[in-house]
Amino acid sequence: MSTEYSKDQIAALQEKAKRHLWLHFTRMSSYADNDVPVIVRGEGNYVYDQHGKRYLDGLAGLFVSQIGHGRSEVAEAGARQATELAFFPLWSYAHPQAIDLAERLAAKAPGDLNRVFFTSSGSEAVESAWKLAKQYFKAIGQPSRYKVLSRTIAYHGTSLGALAITGLPGIKEPFEPLPAGGVRVPNTNFYRAPDFVAHDETEFGVWAADEIERAILREGEDSVAAVFLEPVQNSGGCFPPPPGYFQRVREICDRYGVLLVSDEVICAFGRLGYYFGSERYGYQPDIITFAKGVTSGYAPLGGMMVADHLMEPFSTGHATFLHGVTFAGTPVSCAVAMANLDVFEKEDLLGNVRANEAAFRATLEKLYDLPIVGNVRGDGYFYGIEMVKDKETRETFDDDESERLLRGFLSAALFDAGLICRADDRGDPVIQLSPPLTCGQDQFNEMEQVLRSVLTEAWTRI
């Protein structure tokens, strides 16, 4: 299949994009004198722009394309379903695709997370979990519980409720005041651990978990509804949990009757080599939120998986969870998710991640010989590389250097070199990698080579 557009087509696309399209979280002014990057096709682990140039999709789009691009069997499942029944709401009605998918997800989820409430995105999933927690506690006679704890720099979505849970001050400030009740606790960035626990990761984990208990007590134990945590925190550059962290958090939640919500919008569906990140780290959430990889992006879908006890107040009498969205769990999205999961099973993608993750880590760790590479961290197929000005002292870049390095050079240079990944400075400056689960050593090498040459050049520009 040709991916090349003619000169006229390219010029027309650029003109229309610049005039009419508004890209998300994007400085539109930067395209006044530059082309908007336009991706026209994907195949396997690679995507192609309108000139026919190939890129390794080192971010799975945006932590989404687990099975890679161009899978006709998944596309056809969506097309077949659109012909039979494209849309019907999950308001009062059900359809076989949502029923089958709910059953399949419940069978995979840890413990008794047997009830699936679909949404169309991750933000909606997170916001639904907060709303459920609030209505649940009112229903069981604990109406003062409404606060939610989450970690510094963590991203949990952008709708106002989800944004109140998000821990990134920079993207919240323009929208203040946000819904009341969002409270921050420390994240699990061991590389930047406070001195008194920096010598031992387990001790650091105990401290970070106990900070959740201290926050509950500070806020008033009867006022806290839930703690929202990702298995591996994305924002800030992939912070895996220290050993024992989640087990201790679970105990704390049980002690104070607080719900543990595992936000797995990124970490579910194979990103960490398991269907759910909570399974990898051996903890039992009360709610799991998911989106992205459930369909690998072939259709939009999100949702939350809910423990049986949270459903109880809603399963008798007049009780109704007063929440819903039109495009939640459409027949097409659910059919696509089923086909996506078929690919997972047929090709043993979880097995592929587990078999190759050590090689992925080892390949990225080769970059430690570069002076700019301070820390390589992550698990599964999910890695962050933190860049520093001084390896010994771990000194980071000031705002001006960060601006010049990330926005002025790295993002464009990595893209020009044919690698889609993410250079992010919402915490300390990091490059993030989250490739399709179908990748292997060839792609790991490609990532390492591009990063080596671009980071070497970056160092000369500081």
Ligand SMILES: Cc1ncc(COP(=O)(O)O)c(C=O)c1O
């Ligand atoms: C952990 C987490 N939660 C929630 C969201 C929001 O998902 P969405 O962009 O689908 O609304 C994201 C998005 O990246 C995420 O990473």
